[in-house]
Amino acid sequence: MPDATAVSTTALHCLGEDSPRRTCRQIAALLRPGRVLVNADHFPLDDTQPTQITAHVGIRRSERLRAFAHEDGESWWAATAKDPDLAGLLAERRRTGREVHQAVKGVGHNGLSLSRHTPLPRQAGFAQAGPVWQFGNSHVLVAVR
Template identity: 50%
Template sequence: MGMSTATAARWVERWECQQERYAVDREERFTVIADVVEHSTADRPAPLVLDLGCGPGSLAARLAGRLPAAEVLAVDADPLLLELGSAYYGHHLRYVEAVIGAPGWLDALGLDRPVDAVVSTTALHYLGEGTLRDVYRDVAGRLRPGGVLVNGDHIRPDAAAISELAAHVGRRHAERHSTLTPEDWESWWSGVVADPELAPLLSRSGGRAHPPCEGNDLSVSEHLTLLREAGFAHAGAVWQFGSSHVVVAVR
């Protein structure tokens, strides 16, 4: 028996709330990413879009709503998050389990044509610098000419003094807009583990909550350097609020 829609809705809604803690003006960031993808795929009748580190599919679902003709693949390493998303968002997305950056990870996606856009939000900072370099190169190799990589994430400005100010601006914004919700990442996962309805899925996945985090603290210019080295013709930030950036690279 699959997960009920009610159970999925409860946990996805809690996911949305706790994620507000970690992305300054998260909904606007999603909108900016969708704007970039929509513009970049305007001449494609059925664009292929990948969402890397999708979680339950928050961004992927918004993209599917904005681009109803698109095929949106939601990719994550965590089977529980994928199951929650599949039960909640239904047939609008195709969910694929893959560890981003692992050897042959793109082969697990079953891609049958070049990709038009690759997006990610609040996910790629979990990768170590070497892994991220490989992922950028892998993605560049699968994008069509003119295709885009759009990454919305915590990326620090280059100068330390500006980085400190950007972090302060982000905190003040969160305080003004009451986005510092009581639940955080750890308490969300603790709740998941304690929910008997989710125990069978946790058991099937070996009790794994999420893959280990290598992490990186790359600045904006360091990301842009990696992207150009990976084969992207152009790269730059198109949006920033505090330390939250949307970086776009064009193949």
């Protein structure tokens, strides 16, 4: 994979707290210098007044634009449960105790804030890492190998 770029969208926050670190290490080992990891995800903001304001603005914007009027997480899981092709995977999810996404830590989140997640790629061998876009708690982080 010498010319590869790795992209993750709204996935790493669902994994256990150590998994993003391991994932960054594995990706760093696959990418040659100069290639990038792009991670678009939802990270809880650090508990400061400016980040609370940022979160509030994001929520109000979503409400105003009716961003989630079409389908929320609960209705998505309900629709997924009706798909016979996914029955085995959902049974495995229940068997392992990984129930519906919202059940743990607010939307199945591992609890890593933006400030705790941003250093992980550098610790894993990337030369640089940082957020390139943010709206509310949604961020795009880019790490350069």
